[in-house]
Amino acid sequence: MRLELEKRPERSTLMALLSPVIAITLTLVTGAVLFAALGQNPAVALYMFFIDPLTASWSLQELVVKATPLILIGVGLAVCFLSNTWNIGAEGQFTAGALAGSMLPILLPGFESFLTLPLMLLMGIAGGMLWGGIPAFLKVRFGTNEILTSLMLVYISQLLLDWLVRGPWRDPEGFNFPESRVFSDAATLPALADGRMHVGAIFAVIAVLALSVVLLKTLKGFEIRVLGQAPRAGRFAGFSRNKIIVFAFLLSGGLAGLAGISEVSGSVNQLTPVISPGYGFTAIIVAFLGRLNPIGIFLSGFLLALSYLGGEAAQVTLGISDKTTRVFQGLLLFYVLACDTLILYRIRFTRPGVSAKGA
Numbered sequence: 001m002r003l004e005l006e007k008r009p010e011r012s013t014l015m016a017l018l019s020p021v022i023a024i025t026l027t028l029v030t031g032a033v034l035f036a037a038l039g040q041n042p043a044v045a046l047y048m049f050f051i052d053p054l055t056a057s058w059s060l061q062e063l064v065v066k067a068t069p070l071i072l073i074g075v076g077l078a079v080c081f082l083s084n085t086w087n088i089g090a091e092g093q094f095t096a097g098a099l100a101g102s103m104l105p106i107l108l109p110g111f112e113s114f115l116t117l118p119l120m121l122l123m124g125i126a127g128g129m130l131w132g133g134i135p136a137f138l139k140v141r142f143g144t145n146e147i148l149t150s151l152m153l154v155y156i157s158q159l160l161l162d163w164l165v166r167g168p169w170r171d172p173e174g175f176n177f178p179e180s181r182v183f184s185d186a187a188t189l190p191a192l193a194d195g196r197m198h199v200g201a202i203f204a205v206i207a208v209l210a211l212s213v214v215l216l217k218t219l220k221g222f223e224i225r226v227l228g229q230a231p232r233a234g235r236f237a238g239f240s241r242n243k244i245i246v247f248a249f250l251l252s253g254g255l256a257g258l259a260g261i262s263e264v265s266g267s268v269n270q271l272t273p274v275i276s277p278g279y280g281f282t283a284i285i286v287a288f289l290g291r292l293n294p295i296g297i298f299l300s301g302f303l304l305a306l307s308y309l310g311g312e313a314a315q316v317t318l319g320i321s322d323k324t325t326r327v328f329q330g331l332l333l334f335y336v337l338a339c340d341t342l343i344l345y346r347i348r349f350t351r352p353g354v355s356a357k358g359a
Helices: 013-037 042-050 057-082 089-109 116-142 146-166 198-218 219-229 231-236 239-270 278-290 294-318 323-344
Strands: 001-005 344-352
Touching: 013 042, 013 198, 013 294, 013 323, 042 278, 042 294, 057 198, 057 219, 057 231, 057 239, 057 278, 057 294, 089 116, 089 239, 089 278, 116 146, 116 239, 116 323, 146 239, 198 219, 198 239, 198 294, 219 231, 219 239, 231 239, 239 278, 278 323, 323 344
Parallel strands: none
Antiparallel strands: 001 344
């Protein structure tokens, strides 16, 4: 006997809506088993992960801070995935945006005016678009696999960041630590409250609303969905597959770059060898958990941000490894994809040499 996947004649709308709920529930159940195996009380551990971070005002602000880059990157990735374009390198575009936007306060520290911050944001967006445009160009011009090229560029941007903060961009007054000079007030995103929450959160809300309109109410959104779901029909309609690939990569890269410079300017205020805990990769989970819908991504961004905060709280309080957060995120992605697969296909047991229809 062997297992085969047989395509269902119709997709269940109800199950499509319940899929994220089922995936989250299965993740929590599996997490409870994992904590029990580690010798922890599952109820206490899950409370530390998902409830305790919501009980203090400062942690609620941190939740917004961590959700902001996830949402910005996630809505951009949704455009790629809806058009059947696989941008897996948002982490690299995030880093490229941070590097490009940080050039101004690092190389020209004396330039302090009302133009400093807008120019930094524009440079960050341009840096992300440039980094996203590389796999798009290679895909359109040479037919290369965008999954591999975008992913490999992640490591190039991270190594470039590491080299810069340890070499040319290292703070001359930083006692030889691998970090850039601290940004001036003119190069720092304004705070929204007493804490680390900054106006980058507003950028995330604007991106969600704007892409909701683009995807649901414009011809470009219709073009994206048609080429993603029925490429042949899109070609008959006169839609250009190559133009959508370039558009999707530039848009997602620009938003990832905006997330990068917003994180550096609003939360860190300088460049260090590590500026992201993996936002670009986690945003892939955010996009799929949100059903590639900007509003859904907005909500799932907070859930994944909660996993970061909960992981830090559990690490300090319970002595659990910081890798537990990655395990939770991996489990969530696995269950989301598994649920989506079972919505589209049913499992059939067949005998070797016998088709599924004849079984």
